[in-house]
Amino acid sequence: MSDVRTVVLVEGASDKSAVEALAERRGCDLAEEGVAVLAMGGATNIRAYIGRFGPDGGDLRLAGLCDAGEEEDFRRELERAGLGSDLRRSDMEELGFFVCEADLEDELIRALGTAEVEAVVDAEGELGSFRTLQRQPAWRGRDTHDQLRRFMGSGSGRKIRYSRLLVEALDLARVPRPLDLLLTHLRGSRTW
Structure with a gap:
């Protein structure tokens, strides 16, 4: 994790697999870009992961993907970590956290x-x-x-x-919105 600058927090291994597959399809080597995608073993573990990698831990850039049913858990823990208050979904997206309806x-x-x-x-x-x-x-x-x-x-x-x-x-022109926005957020100004 010494080369990691960004941690993407996802609920489970299937979400991790999807994010990594889309990055590969778009020609992005996440590891080379300093991005680690971590499956948390469920949304209820978000607090521990934000604590470990967020402002009070490793102070790394955070991003994530969650199911609509877990949105409130993510929102609460982002606020608890000092990353905003009274966050709406659009605020979460600005922070790099995207919500799937109902799941990925x-x-x-x-x-x-x-x-x-x-x-x-x-x-x-x-x-x-x-x-x-x-x-x-x-x-x-x-x-x-x-x-x-x-x-x-x-x-x-x-x-x-x-x-x-x-x-x-997938037709790359039809990537689901949360997955597309997450990869767009990660690439910043890059062209992958």
């Missing part, structure tokens, strides 16, 4: 469309497993978008694997 998988599925996501699932040889989920009583008749979100969240390591695969399948 939701954002990626909307950006790609369900047909394209199903094609990615098929290419991974898991379309049969997805169809099985669709036939389960609890998921039968539900929106395909919601079924895909559930599918991504089930199975060991599936969420992490698919976050990268979905980013790799």
